[in-house]
Amino acid sequence: MTTPGRGLHGRVLDSLGPAITAGEYPPGSVLRTDELAKDFEVSRSVMREAVRVLESMHLVESRRRVGVTVRPKSEWNVYDPQVIRWRLAGADRPQQLRSLTVLRSAIEPIAAGLAAKFATAEQCAELTECAIGMVANSRGHKLEAYLVHDVAFHRVILAASGNEMFARLGDVVTEVLAGRTHHEVMFEDPDPAAVTLHVQVAEAVREGDALRAETLTREITVGALQELDILAP
């Protein structure tokens, strides 16, 4: 998905990051830089760079005379795409997927409403195209092709909202949707009702009907929540 292990320190991170987010080193654990350097067979400089990155993600804290201590999960920068990827790859996957889906359910309806106001003609066209692609691949076990258009649809919505914070959640939504198709539920063709909703959202955005776009998108996200058994009846 993203560029892996740029350089030596990157490869160290690819190994150490997932280990920490997976709880392999529980909060409070103390690591020592030169010991890690030996373990990973890299120089101290390289290991120091890796530790600095982990520190900037608030995964660890480095203090003199103590070492590198692992922080509690509650302090991690959970919006860091790298951290999200590490957690989705490990044992935290279910919880991460749930919390991200709840996040989606809060953001996307508002984003769709804003998109209805601010989307460019080009974005409206893209949206319609995506919706068409979804319909075309909604039957006959063409899940991969469906996913491509589904992902593109939601990315366009987020981008068209005109809000930079929303736009940057594109990668997150991509991960969640891909995860759902590849690992979780979704063995059969997608719910026809959901497909229809996407088409209607595209319509609403095109017509500039913010309220309708928001309401319809909320229905989509409620569906996503129900798939994961979140939300009491």
Added chain:
Amino acid sequence: MTTPGRGLHGRVLDSLGPAITAGEYPPGSVLRTDELAKDFEVSRSVMREAVRVLESMHLVESRRRVGVTVRPKSEWNVYDPQVIRWRLAGADRPQQLRSLTVLRSAIEPIAAGLAAKFATAEQCAELTECAIGMVANSRGHKLEAYLVHDVAFHRVILAASGNEMFARLGDVVTEVLAGRTHHEVMFEDPDPAAVTLHVQVAEAVREGDALRAETLTREITVGALQELDILAP
């Protein structure tokens, strides 16, 4: 607000980070590590660590034989608390404040709804206490004391939602609220209607009335949007 410049590389970051987020080095600009090291009068190792951190924030990209190039704003990790702080401190402040307020308006109502379902007795008590503190300081130019309780109120809501992604937005909300009091509008006492809404939200959460908590919180955030002239009438 947060720990400043831990170590030498931290002080470099405190200088370089804001410079980049302020657009002082426009996207595509090329920096050279050893030149920077000379400018900042630090060793190459220290500068390399700083660059690694900037790289992990997607502010820059480091490539062999070319140097350290500044990335376009659209690729920055805008949810990194450090990046947010840097942007709030610079010329980007107004735009950053707006996009964060829109983000709040999406998140907080949902968080309040969840809080109504999942808040512990202790959290309910805290919430009530905060609301009382807000009322007590809502008149007579006691803005600072009011702010403290306002911030605490919203942090408790986010934490009580039980969603880790929401909880981690506590710092962001704190920055936005503090920014509003210290630099933007808000010369007079807070809007009495807003104060009442907070009290009612506390009530709704205590009673477990998710829908009411959500709706009331939405009214609060709409008020915040209006203060910044976001949202057409």
Added chain:
DNA sequence: GTGACATATAAGTCTGACTTTTTGGTTCCG
């Protein structure tokens, strides 16, 4: 027990030498 002091420890810093990748120009041939 409390305070001052000594000590060991691990991170932090600096320097210099070396390696590797990549860009951009140069040359040579078709």
Added chain:
DNA sequence: CGGAACCAAAAAGTCAGACTTATATGTCAC
């Protein structure tokens, strides 16, 4: 004139070793 192969320089990347600094902890006197 154009393209392919090649070469050289530039900048990041890596490593090793020596030194500095902060600080947690243990010790000792009172």
